[in-house]
Amino acid sequence: MSSVLRVSVLFILVHSVFSMDSNDLFFKKYYSSSVSGLVKLLKMEQEFMENFSVYANILQKKVDNLNIFLDALKRPNHNTHNEREKFVSNPLNAFGLIRRLNQDWPKWQNYTQKQQGLGQLNAMQDIVSAAPESFDMNEKLKAMHRIETTYDLQPKDIAKGVLQSTEFNYKLTWRDCLALAHHKFKIGEFQRSLLWFQEALNINPNGSLEIINKLQEMQLKNFATDVAKRSIYLSNQALTNETNSQLQDAKTKELEQLISSNLKRWIKDSSTTPLTDHNIGCRGLFPRKTNLVCRYNSSTNAFLKLAPLKMEEISRDPYIVMFHEVISDKEIEEMKGDIREMENGWTGLEDPKEIVSSVYWIREETSFSKRINQRISDMTGFKLEEFVAIQLANFGVGGYFKPHFDYYTERLRGVDANNTLGDRIASIIFYAGEVSQGGQTVFPDLKVVVEPKRGNALFWFNKLDDSSPDPRSLHSVCPVIVGSRWTITKWLHYAPQLFVKPCSPRVRKE
Helix, strand or coil, X not given: CCHHHHHHHHHHHHHHHHCCCCCCCCCCCCCCCCHHHHHHHHHHHHHHHHHHHHHHHHHHHHHHHHHHHHHHCXXXXXXXXXXHHHHHCCHHHHHHHXXXXXXXXXXXXXXXXXXXXXXXXXXXXXXXXXXXXXXXXXXXXXXXXXXXXXXXXXXXXXXXXXXXCEECCCCCCHHHHHHHHHHHHHCCCHHHHHHHHHHHHCCCCCCCCHHHHHHHHHHHHHHHHHHHHHHHHHCCCCCCHHHHHHHHHCCHHHHHHHHHHHHHHHHHHCCCCCCCHHHHHHCCXXXXXXXXXXXXXXXXXXXXXXXXXXXXXXXXXXXXXXXXXCCCHHHHHHHHXXXXXXXXXXXXXXXXXXXXXEEEEECCCCHHHHHHHHHHHHHHCCCCCCCCCEEEEEECXXXXXXXXXXXXXXHHHHHCCCCCCCCEEEEEEEECCCEEEECCEEECCCCEEECCCCCCEEEEECECCCCCECHHHCEEECCEEEECEEEEEEEEECHHHCCCCCCCCCCCCC
């Protein structure tokens, strides 16, 4: 690659790093929150690579033209004054020399200064200006950490492209592993940081280009500087200009030794991710439930006598069931066609803000939402006319949801302060995506986990018969490892069901 191309690439990459601003995180759209966002990002990268390739070819053509002209001028070297005098004494050589310097070389000088591929450069700049910012990068680092710790995956396996014993045709690079090691260090997980750093050392950086070497050197020095800062802080000292200068001048092996030695020393202070029922459920370690049955439900309303629904018991107390094959592939594609622009799906309004998905509300009735609401009514027997809205969500890789209740708590009152429909007595989720690993729905207190099989729908009650909250309805979503987790969610409120499901005294079984 020519030096001109290297400089152009360096400018684009450096500009993308230092042109990030801190806009309002709540309203800005992010790629990391959903697979659909990542698809947009992949298209952007493909477009960038296409322009990059055209630009490289234009520069290469320019270099080829220059080389052709230089090849035409090749002659024996004239090292002495006598040799040069003899050469120009020939009228043919003298004429050619004058003509070239008068006519050719000015044009070639202009040709070398004329900027080529401006259209491609502008297109690449536009793409870089829309590239992921630091928030997206940090969210994806957190997502990778979440996958690793929730499922107890080992860095050596992940680096080699092995996830839960499934091998994928992709391996992490030296810079990937170093970024993960640096992130673990920042959150205090020094043991995992060391493991990731060791994986980076086991990988050949493959820095054959000057620009790649510069980026790798910059990344390693940033990590080493943060490690040095902590070491100096623990010794009640301050980072001096002299120390910082030494770090900048240090050789690669010295930086690697600095990082490794300190991480090994700090392992005893390393924080760890606690093992929770949520994690145990995500790992598939809950005991299998017995005495549950699958059957055809034909009794909820008259229509089901003609078209009964396949229903699987997940739990009898509290009542949780799975309806099988209740939404078709065609309807799922229709659902996606109703989406205009998705919003960030947050865990709540409080800080620190955390994106878990991209969401879209179908608030006005469409042919799709009308059929889905009718189907929910067929499955549950509930009235839905007073609240037709349904929520669509698409989770990103590593997207999850912490254990939470769907009935009103302070978190939900803040989000839905103007609610007039009453509390959420029940919830139903349609699984509308292909998820091969992760993404399960977990009820940690019940030791129940449900796979997000495309086409199925999960239904449960959040309230007891006397309308008091049922804390056993606590549920969560496991981080998505592989796949695109699309869901259609409907919360069924109390007020419209006042005569369908009136309150009655009930003593909950413990």
